[in-house]
Amino acid sequence: MTFDVLVGQQSAKSRLVRTLRDGRSHAFLITGPDGSGKSTLARAFAQHAVCDAPTERGACGTCTPCVLFEAGTNPDVRFLERSRLEKEKYLKVERVRRELSSDVDLRPQFSRRKVYVVEADDLNEQGQNALLKTLEEPPPNVVLALVARTSASLLPTVLSRVCHVRLRPSPPEDLRRILAAAGVSDEGMTAFYSRYAQGVPGAALALAASQDFAALREGVFSLLGTLGTATRSTLLTEGYAFFADTRNKKEIDDLLTLLATVVRDLLVLSTARDPDLLMHADKKDMMERIRPKGGDAARRCQAAAAAIEAARRGLRANTSYETTVCELLLQMRKEFSHA
Ligand SMILES: [Zn+2]
Structure with missing residues (x-):
């Protein structure tokens, strides 16, 4: 060796x-x-x-x-x-x-x-x-x-x-080699895994190998895609059902972290900052569609980010899962509605 x-x-x-x-x-x-x-x-x-x-x-x-x-x-x-x-x-x-x-x-x-x-x-x-x-x-x-x-x-x-x-932390080119050796060659995904794993090879490999994580990520984007236009009852049934699937601590933590990173990207886009800063760069077009528009877009993103952190704290403190998640969904809908 x-x-x-x-x-x-x-x-x-x-x-x-x-x-x-x-x-x-x-x-x-x-x-x-x-x-x-x-x-x-x-x-x-x-x-x-x-x-x-x-x-x-x-x-x-x-x-x-x-x-x-x-x-x-x-x-x-x-x-x-x-x-x-x-x-x-x-x-x-x-x-x-x-x-x-x-x-x-x-x-x-x-x-x-x-x-x-x-x-x-x-x-x-x-x-x-x-x-x-x-x-x-x-x-x-x-x-x-x-x-x-x-x-x-x-x-x-x-x-x-x-x-x-x-x-x-390993630089992106090292992670590209590591992921390529594991069969991940899609450039967009490689860049995403490398950023999301903060340059830690084992974490990037685990993410790339996890179908659950890929499904969770798609779920987060699809939730955010409908958030701004969903009715209150759709949100509290279908939106809640997505969260209800992930009741174990690790999964809900992953979900909130994913959600927070997407919201952070939306903030980057809303403030027209360097697109190189995007973590989910492969989803840029979709994020452009769903991001809050108008003069208070940045404030709305920050409010959504704060709501996610409040939910995380609440769940750690063992508040009711249902209440915490529903409050988060409603708060996010408020910030992301285009009306
Ligand atoms: Zn020897």
Whole structure:
């Protein structure tokens, strides 16, 4: 496995390789949101660190440590995370002690180093404290690679001893390559997924693969298409039925987020700002049709956006689903009616 398993992120890769090669740090923290590829990068880095003939591109793939690594049987590389099977909330501190703190002093068996890849989001304070001795007095040839969404949950004593490498949002051209490899080549959709996922490859891939998401998006546009002209009773039956299909928390959140992004686009169009700012650029013609017109178009879009946020807050606070959704629909109809 070379670093090519992760598209882009060149500066993160170079920083890991150079810092390790120059012996400037033996402990690393790789952060990035879910789907950014941080665990993939940590694996490639672990293999690079145990490989007998690594290059800037990563591990060689043919030496004994590499062959063992790729078979999942290199005893010099350990992955520590909480057990999802046993529904553990955190990685047990005894495991950190047994599999890491007490293990680091044993010599590597096949490789020039021993590497520990730790899901740091799974560590509570005790678990982090158990790492401190290894961070402070690392035995030679031991590498720690912590992986986390952000550094926020880590103790300052841990943070001060690691080389922190952040994964950045992937630029559109990288996401285009990633989506193309997954069979998504439509330029409009690629641009949409890339923006909607805020440059996070795993999120863009999940969106592209989800028929539910595509259907939800079409549903949002069709709702907005009829909103301005729907009668009150149509809105409260058909419009409500669309929401009623999505009663689970994740789906309603997705729906409101989609709705909010379309309204934001309508605001962009209403204020004649740069069309490059549009998230749903492939739906531009339709959005031109449904957007509020006239001198107070921007104010109406902002009011609609505020209504969506109010509904989101209401649902989080467990107000009646039906009341909240109906209020939102009526408020949006008011802002989007062309009368
Ligand atoms: Zn190798």
